[in-house]
Amino acid sequence: xxxxxxxxxxxxxxxxxxxxxxxxxxxxxxxxxxxxxxxxxxxxxxxxxxxxxxxxxxxxxxxxxxxxxxxxxxxxxxxxxxxxxxxxxxxxxxxxxxxxxxxxxxxxxxxxxxxxxxxxxxxxxxxxxxxxxxxxxxxxxxxxxxxxxxxxxxxxxxxxxxxxxxxxxxxxxxxxxxxxxxxxxxxxxxxxxxxxxxxxxxxxxxxxxxxxxxxxxxxxxxxxxxxxxxxxxxxxxxxxxxxxxxxxxxxxxxxxxxxxxxxxxxxxxxxxxxxxxxxxxxxxxxxxxxxxxx
Numbered sequence: 001x002x003x004x005x006x007x008x009x010x011x012x013x014x015x016x017x018x019x020x021x022x023x024x025x026x027x028x029x030x031x032x033x034x035x036x037x038x039x040x041x042x043x044x045x046x047x048x049x050x051x052x053x054x055x056x057x058x059x060x061x062x063x064x065x066x067x068x069x070x071x072x073x074x075x076x077x078x079x080x081x082x083x084x085x086x087x088x089x090x091x092x093x094x095x096x097x098x099x100x101x102x103x104x105x106x107x108x109x110x111x112x113x114x115x116x117x118x119x120x121x122x123x124x125x126x127x128x129x130x131x132x133x134x135x136x137x138x139x140x141x142x143x144x145x146x147x148x149x150x151x152x153x154x155x156x157x158x159x160x161x162x163x164x165x166x167x168x169x170x171x172x173x174x175x176x177x178x179x180x181x182x183x184x185x186x187x188x189x190x191x192x193x194x195x196x197x198x199x200x201x202x203x204x205x206x207x208x209x210x211x212x213x214x215x216x217x218x219x220x221x222x223x224x225x226x227x228x229x230x231x232x233x234x235x236x237x238x239x240x241x242x243x244x245x246x247x248x249x250x251x252x253x254x255x256x257x258x259x260x261x262x263x264x265x266x267x268x269x270x271x272x273x274x275x276x277x278x279x280x281x282x283x284x285x286x287x288x289x290x291x292x293x294x
Contacts, residue, residue: 002022002023003022004020004021004022004114005021005022005023006020006021006143007019007020007021007089007116008021008088008089008090008091008141009089009090009091009116009119010090010091010093010113010126010137010139010152010159011090011091011092011093012093012126012137015122015126016122017115017116017119017122017123017126018115018116018117018118018119018123019091019113019114019115019116019119019123019159020113020114020115020116021111021112021113021114021161022111022112022113022114023109023110023111023112024110024111024112024160025109025110028213028216029216030216030219030220030223047061062074062075062076063075063076063077063080084145085142085145085146085147086142087142087145088141088142090141091113091139091140091141091150091152091161092139092140092141093137093138093139093152094138094139094140095137095138096130096133096135096136096137096138097135097136097138098134098135098136099134099135099136099153102136102151105165105170106151106164106165106170107151107162107163107164107165108162108163108164108165109162109163110160110161110162111160111161111162111163112155112158112159112160112161113152113158113159113160113161114158123159126159127154127157127158127159130152130153130154131154136151136152136153137151137152137153138150138151139151139152143163148163148164149163149164149165149166150162150163150164151164190249191248191249191252194249194252194253194256195252197256198252198255198256198259201256201259201260201263202259
């Protein structure tokens with residue numbers, strides 16, 4: 001069973017809901033260690049002063065903020081400690097908003113909140129009330145000495161909580177010249193109509209189980225084969241030959257035709273084959289209705 005990484009309470013108004021926090025994700029990244037190519041031993045990383053070429057002991061490491069190339073402001077641990085937010089065990093709800101008002105770019109890391117000791121009823125009450133009103137709670141909480149902005153919302157039978165980025169951490173798209181160039185580009189109504197048809201033809205319900213990290217699967221399969229002592233033949237990458245790009249309208253129409261053709265083929269495969277019609281018995285073979293003589 002997962003272990004809680006934080007315990008505390010949700011506070012809204014005068015109501016307190018004891019909760020435990022669990023991570024809602026289990027990252028599946030394939031991690032590699034750095035090894036010596038000669039000995040196969042894992043390489044140790046050391047902190048070295050480039051001026052003296054000597055290793056710096058951990059106790060001699062201090063924090064510095066770079067204000068100009070090679071110019072730093074040194075900050076002492078006690079100075080940072082004096083600025084740390086007050087360590088509380090409360091998720092302080094500040095307001096309730098519509099879920100549609102939160103742009104997904106603000107979400108950072110997802111968690112689950114489970115009821116703590118004696119908190120089952122207020123937990124369930126808050127969850128149902130938020131479901132009925134369609135609201136999401138915006139709150140603040142201190143996790144690992146850092147104040148976090150979070151969104152709390154119903155997720156099925158559980159309350160979910162996502163840490164959020166602050167607005168000044170989001171880069172505005174207007175900083176990208178290419179985006180500004182695209183914003184000033186004009187499209188035609190005909191192009192837009194065909195593009196909308198292409199989107200509608202590819203529309204469907206989101207089924208997350210359909211998607212897998214195929215690269216990770218291939219890396220794990222490669223590791224397994226090598227662990228079994230199998231030889232791995234590395235094929236040179238094939239040259240990618242691209243046909244000349246057609247104009248935008250031609251590309252849209254060709255894409256739409258391909259999607260429709262694929263859909264028609266799938267529909268035909270779904271239809272059951274027609275059964276051969278049963279032959280009616282001939283008049284000669286029909287059984288006689290005259291009762292048999294005794």
